[in-house]
Amino acid sequence: MKPIWYFVGLILFVMGLVLFINGVYFLFQGDGKQTALQHLHPDIWWGGLMIIVGLIYIIKNRKVKVD
Amino acid sequence: MHAIGLSFADWLIIAIYFGFIIGIGFYLRKYTKSQDDFFLAGRKNSSWVAGLAFLSANLGALELLGMTGNTYKYGMYVAHFYWIGAIPAMLFLGIYMMPFYYSSKIKSVPGYLKLRFDEKTRVLNGIAFAIMTLLVSGINLYAMALVLHTFLGWNWDLSMWISAITVGIYVTMSGLLSAIFTEIIQFFLIWFGLFLVSILGIVEIGSVHEIFARVPEAFNTLWSTSGDPSQNGMMITWGGIVLGLGFVLSFGYWTTDFLVVQRAFSAKNLRSARMTPILASFFKMAVPFIVILAGLIALVLANDPHSGFALLKDNGQINYDSALPLLIARYYPRGLVGLGVTALLAGFMAGQAGNVSAFNTVWTYDIYKSVINKKASDEHLLWMGRVATVVGVTISLGTAYWAKSFPSIMDYMQAIFSWVNAPLFATMLLGMFVVWITPAGAFWGLIVGMGSSFTLYLAVKFAWISRNFITLSSPASDMAANFWRAWWAWLICFIVTIVISFFTKKKPKEELVGLVKGLTQETVNKDIPFIKRPEFYAIISLVVLVILNVIFW
Numbered sequence: 001m002k003p004i005w006y007f008v009g010l011i012l013f014v015m016g017l018v019l020f021i022n023g024v025y026f027l028f029q030g031d032g033k034q035t036a037l038q039h040l041h042p043d044i045w046w047g048g049l050m051i052i053v054g055l056i057y058i059i060k061n062r063k064v065k066v067d
Numbered sequence: 068m069h070a071i072g073l074s075f076a077d078w079l080i081i082a083i084y085f086g087f088i089i090g091i092g093f094y095l096r097k098y099t100k101s102q103d104d105f106f107l108a109g110r111k112n113s114s115w116v117a118g119l120a121f122l123s124a125n126l127g128a129l130e131l132l133g134m135t136g137n138t139y140k141y142g143m144y145v146a147h148f149y150w151i152g153a154i155p156a157m158l159f160l161g162i163y164m165m166p167f168y169y170s171s172k173i174k175s176v177p178g179y180l181k182l183r184f185d186e187k188t189r190v191l192n193g194i195a196f197a198i199m200t201l202l203v204s205g206i207n208l209y210a211m212a213l214v215l216h217t218f219l220g221w222n223w224d225l226s227m228w229i230s231a232i233t234v235g236i237y238v239t240m241s242g243l244l245s246a247i248f249t250e251i252i253q254f255f256l257i258w259f260g261l262f263l264v265s266i267l268g269i270v271e272i273g274s275v276h277e278i279f280a281r282v283p284e285a286f287n288t289l290w291s292t293s294g295d296p297s298q299n300g301m302m303i304t305w306g307g308i309v310l311g312l313g314f315v316l317s318f319g320y321w322t323t324d325f326l327v328v329q330r331a332f333s334a335k336n337l338r339s340a341r342m343t344p345i346l347a348s349f350f351k352m353a354v355p356f357i358v359i360l361a362g363l364i365a366l367v368l369a370n371d372p373h374s375g376f377a378l379l380k381d382n383g384q385i386n387y388d389s390a391l392p393l394l395i396a397r398y399y400p401r402g403l404v405g406l407g408v409t410a411l412l413a414g415f416m417a418g419q420a421g422n423v424s425a426f427n428t429v430w431t432y433d434i435y436k437s438v439i440n441k442k443a444s445d446e447h448l449l450w451m452g453r454v455a456t457v458v459g460v461t462i463s464l465g466t467a468y469w470a471k472s473f474p475s476i477m478d479y480m481q482a483i484f485s486w487v488n489a490p491l492f493a494t495m496l497l498g499m500f501v502v503w504i505t506p507a508g509a510f511w512g513l514i515v516g517m518g519s520s521f522t523l524y525l526a527v528k529f530a531w532i533s534r535n536f537i538t539l540s541s542p543a544s545d546m547a548a549n550f551w552r553a554w555w556a557w558l559i560c561f562i563v564t565i566v567i568s569f570f571t572k573k574k575p576k577e578e579l580v581g582l583v584k585g586l587t588q589e590t591v592n593k594d595i596p597f598i599k600r601p602e603f604y605a606i607i608s609l610v611v612l613v614i615l616n617v618i619f620w
Contacts, residue, residue: 001094004116004251011087011252012259015080015406022076022402035400037267043403046263
């Protein structure tokens, strides 16, 4: 079966992608929800970080099989 | 209070998580064919997989909500739970105890008690552990309900029932194997979902130094105020921390609680099993950078009248466990709120899965097969494991309501651990390292130890005796009472076990080979270079522990 690390990469990548796209959308549309430090756009850079980490795990484990 | 509310992006993130978890459950079901697969994940895991699962089984809702809330209540002293209250015990398990556990090929900790002592000691511990697990399991249900209540505004009853049904469906699919998979995914989601709270808190307040500067001294040091209980937030002396938490409660939990030890049993060989708690110790030391920092940030914000930050109140009583959800609501924009909620739900799911998978193993092997149906077939035991999962989740619902009545989750947890784990640690320590301890000594030592701890709890709760009587100091908090009660329970069990062993029949030495130090062949491979041995990594872990304690002294 696929190693657990492959699934870890997959979930981080997919969630990161949603956060990143969502963050970019609200950057241009303006977000109605007021939060502290909103101007830093944490969703964009945090989503980007999750995409990178997720991709590393996916690429490293894409051909690995374990018992 | 109005619910914080979730947007479409938040719901999407939560749906992705549940889709993954259920998908993995189905994916692994075809690999879960035997009882070994269901109860021990096939004994094929590497030390990294077992190590992260070992930590994550403990890193449930309790750690996230409870410890953040407790830091708000007690201050920096809560970090003792992660450092002196965990690391020495985890290293001791890996270096000294794991060879006895792993080499005897047992399926559970009570299983060791049967081999070392006798059937009645095993059943006694099995029953105590099963009850304890269901009580702890209720905490996870309560914690998930708290999250749903805070973010979605659902009422408590509905939240608890939905939580219980979700877990019941999920855990029955593939036992420990899927529990371990979920736990590792949860580990990553917790870091990505919650560490950002600390980062943004530091940015808002200015720096880590500024956070510590704006917290009273009683709340921002580890040891320097421990000489006088009135000078620290936890109202405890260093003696209570070292003896109660650092020794008894910590060793009792990390070395004998089957919930965590079961993960090491799933390792592929002895070296991996020994490395399991040692690797986990490094990650354990890092967890305060999420929960302790978040708790201190909440405290600073709550003390600042301009921040607009305040914890929830239930019936006029401060709900400390609401600190982390409220910080998420403060800092996270749409989408990220979903990630934060998912991290909390993942913590809950993994914690619940851990409790239920440990419960179904102990029930099936140490109570059902041992007492009720000694001739049960493999297929029947696999079926019984799944039935036990459903029953366990149902009983947890009742205990969840009891957990809700405590002022904070951690007070409830430590009370339970001091009844069961503290005396058991005395029994295990004597059993593994002293040859002449007898089955009768272990059995009666455990009974008297658990009985005395529970009696002391009732005596303080109903004011039959003063709390200061057991803490040897005044003032004293609930937590200080828990630590000291654990110490007395351990000491009573230790002494009673030794005294009774003097007068009762010993087991023949040939039956103890492989179970007791001195009668067990050395299993460590001396040909492995020192830098690849578990001992080497244990030393590094200890050095990091000392450095952290000095920095935050």
